[in-house]
Each structure stands twice: as C-alpha cells, then as structure tokens.
Amino acid sequence: MRIQVETTLNGEPTTFLCEAHHSLLDVLRNGLGLTGTKEGCSTGDCGACSVLMDGRLVPACLVLAPEAQDRTVITIEGIATSEALHPLQQKFLEHAALQCGVCTPGFIVAAKALLDANPNPSETETRYWLAGNLCRCTGYDKIVRAVLDAAAEMSSGKAAAR
Amino acid sequence: MLSIRYEAPRSIAEAIHLLASDPGAHVLAGGTDLLVQFRAGAKQPSAFIDVKRIPDLVGISLDTNGLRLGAATPAAAICEHAELGRLWPGLVEAVHLIGSAQIQGRGSVGGNLCNASPAADTTSALIADRAECVIAGPGGERVVPAERFCTGPGTTILRRDELLVAVVLPRPPARTADAYFRLIPRSEMDIAVAGAGASVTLDASGTCTAARVAVGAVAPTALLVDAAGQALIGTRLDEATLSLAAAAASAAARPISDKRGTAAYRRHVVGVLAKRAIVSAAARARER
Ligand SMILES: Cc1cc2nc3c(=O)[nH]c(=O)nc-3n(C[C@H](O)[C@H](O)[C@H](O)COP(=O)(O)OP(=O)(O)OC[C@H]3O[C@@H](n4cnc5c(N)ncnc54)[C@H](O)[C@@H]3O)c2cc1C
Ligand code: FES
Ligand code: FES
Numbered sequence: 001m002r003i004q005v006e007t008t009l010n011g012e013p014t015t016f017l018c019e020a021h022h023s024l025l026d027v028l029r030n031g032l033g034l035t036g037t038k039e040g041c042s043t044g045d046c047g048a049c050s051v052l053m054d055g056r057l058v059p060a061c062l063v064l065a066p067e068a069q070d071r072t073v074i075t076i077e078g079i080a081t082s083e084a085l086h087p088l089q090q091k092f093l094e095h096a097a098l099q100c101g102v103c104t105p106g107f108i109v110a111a112k113a114l115l116d117a118n119p120n121p122s123e124t125e126t127r128y129w130l131a132g133n134l135c136r137c138t139g140y141d142k143i144v145r146a147v148l149d150a151a152a153e154m155s156s157g158k159a160a161a162r
Numbered sequence: 163m164l165s166i167r168y169e170a171p172r173s174i175a176e177a178i179h180l181l182a183s184d185p186g187a188h189v190l191a192g193g194t195d196l197l198v199q200f201r202a203g204a205k206q207p208s209a210f211i212d213v214k215r216i217p218d219l220v221g222i223s224l225d226t227n228g229l230r231l232g233a234a235t236p237a238a239a240i241c242e243h244a245e246l247g248r249l250w251p252g253l254v255e256a257v258h259l260i261g262s263a264q265i266q267g268r269g270s271v272g273g274n275l276c277n278a279s280p281a282a283d284t285t286s287a288l289i290a291d292r293a294e295c296v297i298a299g300p301g302g303e304r305v306v307p308a309e310r311f312c313t314g315p316g317t318t319i320l321r322r323d324e325l326l327v328a329v330v331l332p333r334p335p336a337r338t339a340d341a342y343f344r345l346i347p348r349s350e351m352d353i354a355v356a357g358a359g360a361s362v363t364l365d366a367s368g369t370c371t372a373a374r375v376a377v378g379a380v381a382p383t384a385l386l387v388d389a390a391g392q393a394l395i396g397t398r399l400d401e402a403t404l405s406l407a408a409a410a411a412s413a414a415a416r417p418i419s420d421k422r423g424t425a426a427y428r429r430h431v432v433g434v435l436a437k438r439a440i441v442s443a444a445a446r447a448r449e450r
Contacts, residue, residue: 001165020168020210021200043198044265045351056238058267062197064190066168067212110263117242131350132262 007068010078018065025060036076047133050106057113076105095146099137167209182323191234192268195277233272252340256287281379287342289376290359299324312383338363339446356432360439380415411436
C-alpha cells in the first residue's frame, strides 16, 4: 500500500510516496536522492543515519517513513547555508576529523543537536553524547577536538556579535 | 511484496479498535526494539500502530500526587526534564542509560517495559519506585504494579487488544530517594549483565523506614526483592545490614549463563549492585 507523506525537509515542503515499512533512511537516500545521510547498520548502533526530526536527534533507520507526516526533518544537506559551511563542517575540515567520511554526516548532525541544546559542552559531555556514532577510521580524538573547537568558535562569535 | 499497513490513531479508543480488529498489528512507539526485530525477521507485523500521535501517550505531567509518564514519551524528553532528575534521579539515570542520544530520541519507557527484555534498564528502577502501569483495553482501564507487568522474556500481561497508556509514580515522601546501577563490560552502548534499583526512605534520625530493591538481567523478568527491602527497614544501613540486603538480592537471582556472564558471576554482581544502589539512594535521601 503506497502512502503519500507530506513533510518539511531541510526547510522545504516535501511530498513523497512510500510503503508503510520503509524507513525514513530508505526514502531519503533512494526516493529523494539525499545520499548525505548514510547507512551503516540499520539497527540503531552506528549513528551514520542521524537526522533531526522536530529538532530531536534520531536514527533515520529506526524511523518509519510515514512517521515524517507533518514533521520537520533536517538532514546533513540542511546544515550549511548557501553562503557558508556550518562551523562544525569547517572545523571537521580544519582538524582532518574524517578519512573515508561515511560517519561524518552522522557526527555533524549529532554534534549540531548537542550544540543546539548545550553550546559549551565539556569534553566528557561531548564524548558521551557522541557515543552512538561509530567511526572505523579516524579515531575519535580529532572528531571530539573539532566539535569542541566549533563550540568555542560559535560561542565567541555570538559574544562578538553582542 | 509486503503489504504492511501504517496507522497513526489519534485516540486510545481508535488504537484499541485497530489492535482488536487485526491480530497481526503491533504497537509502534520509538521502534528501537520493534523495527530492529522486524528488519531481522523476528517479528512480522501486518500493521504498525504508531501511538505517538495520541496525546495521552506522549508527555510528562507532574503534580502533588506524583508523576504520569505517557508510555511513548521519548527517553530524551525525560532526561531533559529538570524536576524529574531531582525527584527520581535513579529512574532518570536508568532512562539515560538506554542506548545513545539517537536511541533516546526515539526509545520510550513504555517500549522498554513492553519489549520485556529481562535486562531492560528502566524496569527495575520503576519497580523500586513503586510505579504502576496504566493499561487501556476494550473493557476500560486497569492498573498493574510494574513488578507484575512482565511475565517472561518478551512477554507481558498485556492482551492483544490492550495498550500501555502511561506509567504513574507516587511522589517520593520526605527523605526518600532512588538510585539505579547496572554493570556492562563497556562504558556505553551495551546491555546489562546485571542491574539493580533501590528506593530508600529515612526518618529524621537516619533510620530506614521504607525500602524497595529490584534487580534486572538475573531472572526471566526484573524482580522485586522483598527480602532485601525488608532487611533495611528499622536499621541505620550499617555494613552488616547492607551485606544482608546484598545477599538477599543474590539469593533472589535466577540467572542464566551467556556471552555476557556466567550465572555465578551475575548472582554475585547483582548483590554488589544492589548494595551500591541502596547506599547511593540513602545518601540522596539524607540530603532531602
Ligand atoms: C542501539 C541500541 C541500544 C539499546 N540500548 C539499550 C539499553 O542500554 N538498555 C535498555 O534497556 N534497552 C536498550 N535498547 C532497547 C530499546 O531501545 C529500549 O527497550 C526502548 O526503551 C524501547 O522503546 P521503544 O519506544 O523504541 O519501543 P518499540 O520498539 O516501539 O516497542 C517495543 C515493544 O513494545 C511494544 N509496545 C511499545 N509501546 C507500547 C505500548 N504503549 N503499549 C503496548 N505495547 C507497546 C511494541 O509493540 C514492541 O513489541 C537499545 C536498542 C538499540 C537499538
Ligand atoms: S544506520 Fe542507523 S544507526 Fe546505523
Ligand atoms: S571516517 Fe571512515 S568511518 Fe569515520
């Protein structure tokens, strides 16, 4: 049974068709061509599929696509503006916090959720928050440094703007 | 070709009707157990009944009597609630242990209970806190204590056409607090080898006047260990008393041996965890 779903995706009203059992991850990648969100495990273990739904960090592999009806969904494609990368993205580049890059979108979306709620997280808070994101190549240290550096820059930016 | 339906009822009555009219329908809360089991082929629902659009099932309400947690409220909303962490730090610790930030964005206390894993982290904490489960069915509502909700691994007292609506907790009396501890081999993202929750009430002189201890992952269901709670009452929680309570928790355990630990190890460790939970709950109770 095909279901028509109306949602807001990265700020744009979006309509898609899906089956009841399709995951939001399936629809993003295969239906809508938004392949930034990655599939690592499909069992909630790796965080590669992290998206924000109504502002909350969720694993898109464990969300049914029809659940997106009337919700707002933000994926990695909605993090940068047309002018500039998000500070998290910039800092991942500067700190070389990626190698193959498969985990990177998930880390950036998860880190954005952290900084939205807690603009100045400690290193411990950052490490625990990102415990559901797995990286097989980079090692976590550069990733954590990049997130903390982005947090520092974002809060000093805000301080300067005041 | 699968022909599975997705339904998002807006009321409890509508959800019960959907469950009653389709024996293959499964309730979907956060899906962090159900969708994993579905993708693995372990469950083959004919319909997903998504209960998160039913107002009674999502949300947290706190008043002078106590707490009502909508069964499908995501764990993250519970962890963010400032008052809950103050009143039930042990329960919030248990909720905060579920999976990762992502899993907590979806997973619910109701799902944790209904999935009925013996190792479910919130179940022992809920039992220690005297939680009751509000269940709705075609005949109306019934209320069951948390320690009677699960009947075995993966089974509960819910009938096919019943829904867990909420979990309610009485407000802790003066100088009462809770704690929950589990043992996992890693520091995050793992399933308990053993777990223990405790709630302790002290009088002004520091004598224990009420206590509940519950253990998880050491029997087919989480267990209320009456003997451990009883051992504490009337004492000042001296070392000898704590050892008695730990021994009672170990004695109540009926663990299995598996890849996470042997039965003997689990039996020992659950006593240690019970003792730590009691000590931590008592320290918190003294501060109130
Ligand atoms: C990576 C990962 C890590 C995890 N870590 C932990 C952990 O550390 N500790 C732990 O305890 N668990 C853990 N879990 C398991 C799971 O996240 C929890 O059990 C969670 O609380 C389930 O809630 P849910 O809302 O996602 O349930 P769902 O998957 O939606 O439902 C679970 C079951 O309960 C039924 N159900 C749900 N709600 C109701 C209701 N209101 N009425 C009737 N039936 C209902 C469903 O039909 C289904 O059978 C983990 C899972 C994953 C994927
Ligand atoms: S693909 Fe969703 S958590 Fe791994
Ligand atoms: S950069 Fe390859 S998995 Fe993280």
